[in-house]
Amino acid sequence: MTEPSDITRALRAGIGTDTSAGAVIPPIHLSTTYTFAGFNEPRAHDYARATNPTRELLADAIVTLEGGAGGIVCASGMGAITTVLLAMLKVGDSIAIPHDCYGGSWRLFHRMAERGNFTVHTIDFTDTETACESIRRLAPTVVWLETPSNPLLRITDLEPIIATSQEVGAKTVVDNTFLTPVLQRPLAMGADIVVHSTTKYLNGHSDVIGGAVVARRAEDAELCDFWAKTAGTMGTAFDSWLVLRGMRTxxxxxxxxxxxxxxxxxxxxxxxxxxxxxxxxxxxxxxxxxxxxxxxxxxxxxxxxxxxxxxxxxxxxxxxxxxxxxxxxxxxxxxxxxxxxxxxxxxxxxxxxxxxxxxxxxxxxxxxxxxxxxxxxxxxxxxxxxx
CATH class of the missing domain: 3.90.1150.10 (Aspartate Aminotransferase, domain 1)
Structure with a gap:
């Protein structure tokens, strides 16, 4: 048999892996803490803010769909965005954002900028030539993209914007919530990081708040993982299980x-x-x-x-x-x-x-x-x- 597609592998995440009872659907691991094998001998999981088996199944499924090197599951879409900002920006850095991005993202970017965390530049990314000129002139640390935009569904031509961002050494982050990796895969076009509000299409049933971050490079994934653990933005086991259920369809x-x-x-x-x-x-x-x-x-x-x-x-x-x-x-x-x-x-x-x-x-x-x-x-x- 040929290797299954990414979609098949992602949607079968955890299926038939339960060795205790033979459950087809993977169980929910709700425990907040895990025993050590012995003194100074931690197991694969020790404390749920750091690691959780159910949450890792979901992260692996989303990473597989997006074609990334690693990723994390957060408590909300805004938690995912906050984690990326913590991981990628420091005082004195700057971020270029769409002039028509989601209102919650706009509020977070500007409130953090008001506190001196970084500088915000607003760009119309639908004008590709002018946007590329702005990126070269401003040389931001991070270029934040949202396509289709929320709510006017404007389209950003990802490949030239990403290529120009790479010229100036900027990390590119794409909010892929509206399309999901089923309809768009920004990492394959060179983006560094993809974020999701899993509350939306990935879950698909309006009963979970959640977010996700997927990185093209392992080092970026590890940095986001560190900040999620440190800041406590990680998602819960039950919410992860629900999103994993939703993703199967x-x-x-x-x-x-x-x-x-x-x-x-x-x-x-x-x-x-x-x-x-x-x-x-x-x-x-x-x-x-x-x-x-x-x-x-x-x-x-x-x-x-x-x-x-x-x-x-x-x-x-x-x-x-x-x-x-x-x-x-x-x-x-x-x-x-x-x-x-x-x-x-x-x-x-x-x-x-x-x-x-x-x-x-x-x-x-x-x-x-x-x-x-x-x-x-x-x-x-x-x-x-x-x-």
């Missing part, structure tokens, strides 16, 4: 999310109440060609713009198949209003610079029947038309 779910999102985006762009639709799978999306080249699919996120907040209120009031809530990547469909929800922590100036308006809505397209989702959205748009 990841490839199937991602294709279904994408099929639903594609149908929803096509339907939205036909309605006169919709000002703009943002979905990289649409041929007229500015980043469509780049996305088609560097991604294995277009994902399950769609955003679109109405003409104002009054229209947003009318649209949301009465939705049956979309829940008004933050987060994304679950089996259920969600709608959020970024300016007042996921990106509310950004300053008005930052929101304007990122192009986030009060009429913008973000959809996480779930696994419901796309026909039902489209009918629900169209009913909402008719309420807008009736204003």
């Amino acid at each position: 990841l490839p199937v779910r991602m294709r279904a999310h994408e099929a639903g999102a594609s149908a929803v985006a096509a339907a939205l762009r036909e309605h006169p109440a919709v000002r703009t639709v943002h979905y990289p799978g649409l041929p007229d999306h500015p980043g469509h060609e780049i996305a088609a080249r560097q991604q294995g699919g277009f994902g399950g996120m769609v955003s679109f713009e109405l003409f104002g907040e009054a229209e947003v209120r009318a649209f949301i009031d009465g939705l049956q198949c979309f829940s008004l809530a933050e987060s994304l990547g679950g089996t259920e469909s969600l709608v959020s209003h970024p300016v007042t929800m996921t990106h509310a922590s950004m300053s008005p100036e930052a929101l304007a610079k990122a192009g986030l308006s009060g009429g913008l809505l973000r959809l996480s397209v779930g696994l419901e029947d796309p026909a039902d989702l489209i009918a629900d959205l169209q009913a909402g748009l008719e309420r807008v038309t009736g204003l």
